[in-house]
Amino acid sequence: MNYCISLFTVLVFSLSVGVVTPAFALQIEDNQDQKEDSLISGELIKAASEEQLLGENDKNHSLPEEKVINRNKEKKTVKIKDDLTTSEEKKVEKKRMSFFDKIKKDETVSDFYNNYIKGKLQIGTRSVYRLLTKDDSGHKGEGFGSGTYLGTIYGLDEKQNLVPSNFYARYLFNKYFGFELAYDKISAETVAFDSYRFVVKTDGDINLSGFAVNLYFCYPNFSKFIPYFAVGVGSYSADFDARNEWTYSPIFDNRAYNQMDLSSVTGFSFGVGTEWVFAERWRLDLSVQYLSVDVDGVYTGYFDDELYTTQPGHFPMDNISFRLGIAFQF
Helix, strand or coil: CHHHHHHHHHHHHHHHHHHHHHHHHHHHHHHHHHHHHHHHHHHHHHHHHHHHHHHHHHHHHCCCHHHHHHHHHHHHHHHHHHHHHHHHHHHHHHHHHHHHHHHHHHHHHHHHHHHHHCCCEEEEEEEEEEEECCCECCCCCCCCCCCCCECCEEEEEECCEEEEEEEEEEEECCCCEEEEEEEEEEEEEEEEEECCCCEEECCEEEEEEEEEEEEEEECCCCCCEEEEEEEEEEEEEEEEEECHHHHEEHHHCCCEEEEEEECCEEEEEEEEEEEEECCCCEEEEEEEEEEECEEEEEEEEEECCEEEEEEEEEEECCEEEEEEEEEEEC
């Protein structure tokens, strides 16, 4: 009995060892395989990393020096192109700003023209025919004269110049009121009595020239004719254009020398007229003006270069003028 139990025990133990031992052996083998696989994978990754690093180093160090230089040149070229692009962009922007500045400036000029010039400013010129209102003193005089204008000069004869050279500019503050700046010139020939030869002669011309400022009042209406009234004041310089035979008298073998000095004067005027608007921007101006202006003068006589006489004189240059002008309306 005991022998049978012992045999059964041995049999069971044998079977247990036979079954467990292979399974344990297989487990150990699997663990070893996993460790080996991990080691192999680690070695492969390490090798790959080293190979990549070596490859990159070899790639960097293996570039020829010429390629490095070319790469640097390419970088500089790109930088220069970028700078040029920036410069071109700045030029385009500057041109664009200049264009808009010009437009703005043009708009400013246009606004100024429309607000202050258009329909307000006229520029024109006139032809003038004059008549002196006091052309004769009424006394021919004897010797150096008595009751004359000066010495033997007893009369004045207006000199006409119909060339349209009396320029003017007119500016309207509104449709009824404005002012005019006008250039004017007046000439008259002196008339004298030669007491030695008993003939009428001339000693020279009296010339006035200057500018006048006139206040201008008009009455615009539905017709093409605009009547107006003007009143003003002018400043004129005066000179005496003497004849040679008067300056150096042949009667005394040119030993006598005569001289005339005239003073600058101020004149006052008023006039009426009308404008005919015969075109959109053109006007014909017809007017009559009265000008009051007198000239003071001093006559000086020399004989053998020595002063022998001085005489004051007064020349009335008052006149009525008939004027025909043409003007451009802005």
